[in-house]
Amino acid sequence: xxxxxxxxxxxxxxxxxxxxxxxxxxxxxxxxxxxxxxxxxxxxxxxxxxxxxxxxxxxxxxxxxxxxxxxxxxxxxxxxxxxxxxxxxxxxxxxxxxxxxxxxxxxxxxxxxxxxxxxxxxxxxxxxxxxxxxxxxxxxxxxxxxxxxxxxxxxxxxxxxxxxxxxxxxxxxxxxxxxxxxxxxxxxxxxxxxxxxxxxxxxxxxxxxxxxxxxxxxxxxxxxxxxxxxxxxxxxxxx
Numbered sequence: 001x002x003x004x005x006x007x008x009x010x011x012x013x014x015x016x017x018x019x020x021x022x023x024x025x026x027x028x029x030x031x032x033x034x035x036x037x038x039x040x041x042x043x044x045x046x047x048x049x050x051x052x053x054x055x056x057x058x059x060x061x062x063x064x065x066x067x068x069x070x071x072x073x074x075x076x077x078x079x080x081x082x083x084x085x086x087x088x089x090x091x092x093x094x095x096x097x098x099x100x101x102x103x104x105x106x107x108x109x110x111x112x113x114x115x116x117x118x119x120x121x122x123x124x125x126x127x128x129x130x131x132x133x134x135x136x137x138x139x140x141x142x143x144x145x146x147x148x149x150x151x152x153x154x155x156x157x158x159x160x161x162x163x164x165x166x167x168x169x170x171x172x173x174x175x176x177x178x179x180x181x182x183x184x185x186x187x188x189x190x191x192x193x194x195x196x197x198x199x200x201x202x203x204x205x206x207x208x209x210x211x212x213x214x215x216x217x218x219x220x221x222x223x224x225x226x227x228x229x230x231x232x233x234x235x236x237x238x239x
Contacts, residue, residue, distance in 0.1 A: 014088070049211065057082065074151060130168055171230040206234075211231065
């Protein structure tokens with residue numbers, strides 16, 4: 001993925017975001033991740049090839065237009081350049097809203113809202129770049145999708161790309177329901193019942209391939225525990 005810088009601006013009296021693309025310089029890391037994904041047989045975790053700034057910019061334009069055509073809530077393209085885009089605002093990220101919410105039941109509803117948005121998108125044949133909660137927004141009850149500068153279907157099937165969405169979303173939301181034992185897994189299980197069989201199979205295959213990592217991750221703090229929580233939820237949801 002190319003490196004990006006995002007700056008807030010004003011456009012015709014409204015909030016806008018200028019996104020500039022640069023060389024990411026992460027080719028060795030991505031090559032290593034691709035090798036690991038292949039060794040595990042985890043197709044959904046295969047990272048797309050690194051892109052030049054210009055190609056990343058064009059990819060995000062294409063992804064935005066493709067998702068908009070499917071009825072998804074994506075940022076309007078206000079201005080387009082070779083290495084930058086001016087994008088409309090879709091409100092705060094879902095991650096930010098979840099972190100600020102102190103009521104457990106409402107946090108569950110927020111996580112469910114993201115799953116509902118993914119289910120609708122997948123039902124229309126769509127997929128995201130990286131479906132983390134930080135790359136989803138929530139405004140007036142509507143979930144939106146941002147940060148779309150890579151196209152997973154350049155290296156994997158549609159089923160794997162949609163499974164990748166579920167996996168990334170699970171990873172980024174388990175922490176928000178850690179005070180509600182088993183609830184995250186129940187939400188994922190119900191969501192997977194709405195996905196196509198080949199998507200469910202990809203999620204289950206990847207969860208199985210990564211099952212050994214959960215007990216190891218629990219030995220560490222912070223983000224490692226979040227990984228462990230997500231993997232435990234996925235294991236229960238796909239059992």
